[in-house]
Amino acid sequence: MSTSSSENRSHVQTAIWLASYPKSGNTWVRIFLHNLMRELREQGEGAQSINALHELTARDALAAGFARRLGKPVAEATLREIAQARTEVQADLAHGRKGPVYVKTHNAVATIEGFPTINFDITLAAVYIVRNPLDVAVSYAHYSSLPAAKVIAFMANADANIDVDPRRVYEFLGSWSFHAASWMSVPHRPVLLVRYEDMLASPERTFGRLASFLRLKPNAKQLSRAIEKSSFAEAASQEERSGFTERPPTAGRFFRSGKAGQWREVLSQSEIEAVVRAHAPMMMRFGYLTEDCGWRG
Numbered sequence: 613m614s615t616s617s618s619e620n621r622s623h624v625q626t627a628i629w630l631a632s633y634p635k636s637g638n639t640w641v642r643i644f645l646h647n648l649m650r651e652l653r654e655q656g657e658g659a660q661s662i663n664a665l666h667e668l669t670a671r672d673a674l675a676a677g678f679a680r681r682l683g684k685p686v687a688e689a690t691l692r693e694i695a696q697a698r699t700e701v702q703a704d705l706a707h708g709r710k711g712p713v714y715v716k717t718h719n720a721v722a723t724i725e726g727f728p729t730i731n732f733d734i735t736l737a738a739v740y741i742v743r744n745p746l747d748v749a750v751s752y753a754h755y756s757s758l759p760a761a762k763v764i765a766f767m768a769n770a771d772a773n774i775d776v777d778p779r780r781v782y783e784f785l786g787s788w789s790f791h792a793a794s795w796m797s798v799p800h801r802p803v804l805l806v807r808y809e810d811m812l813a814s815p816e817r818t819f820g821r822l823a824s825f826l827r828l829k830p831n832a833k834q835l836s837r838a839i840e841k842s843s844f845a846e847a848a849s850q851e852e853r854s855g856f857t858e859r860p861p862t863a864g865r866f867f868r869s870g871k872a873g874q875w876r877e878v879l880s881q882s883e884i885e886a887v888v889r890a891h892a893p894m895m896m897r898f899g900y901l902t903e904d905c906g907w908r909g
Contacts, residue, residue: 631738635748668714751874767890772786792898804825
């Protein structure tokens with residue numbers, strides 16, 4: 613592994629994690645933060661380009677950062693080498709920043725190959741975005757071009773991870789329940805919980821709470837404009853016109869529906885029950901264990 617003088621630098625807590633299980637609203641939150649910053653800085657009338665989310669937010673799994681640290685392409689690296697490099701790659705994202713850096717991650721808080729998945733030495737706070745796992749299963753199935761039943765089994769797998777590809781290294785997920793519990797159990801940094809469904813149903817309240825947590829102070833008009841410019845319709849329209857660079861080849865469209873409750877029309881009763889059996893305690897914690905969700909007690 614390559615080394616540099618930054619190996620010995622003192623880490624400053626500037627990273628604010630935007631953490632979520634895949635297909636839970638992480639990209640939506642990133643788009644909102646960009647548009648909110650544009651409003652606060654009075655940077656014009658247009659909406660933030662969905663293909664320029666790197667302007668404000670970073671991603672901790674991009675292959676380029678690991679290749680620099682490892683001194684070789686990530687395709688030639690072992691899982692242990694990637695695990696060992698992860699916290700320093702994350703530190704590189706925060707190094708030299710005078711203010712907070714928002715970092716997207718799908719990693720659960722865990723230890724893999726003896727190394728942590730999250731560098732808390734650089735961590736200021738975290739936002740954890742959660743979505744009903746029944747809807748996650750539907751969205752993830754479309755995203756990955758896999759049958760819902762296979763995605764549901766993946767979401768219950770304690771060893772699940774996002775595989776490496778040419779653009780990114782692997783990310784450790786664990787099961788949906790483990791992922792959520794790992795972030796909600798962080799004891800030494802503030803963690804704000806944001807539910808996908810609340811972003812849909814009560815955007816002013818939910819995004820206003822997020823802004824307050826991040827110590828941003830938009831007025832009512834700035835907040836409202838940022839929310840409007842971050843709408844699903846706006847993102848989908850941009851993807852239709854210009855594509856979305858973060859969309860994998862397996863996904864027909866990244867911004868496909870954006871609704872809550874799709875599972876009621878898409879999943880079979882046996883699929884619904886499989887999700888609930890695997891995740892009932894965490895679903896109850898987040899308010900997802902409703903009367904019609906397949907729970908039999």
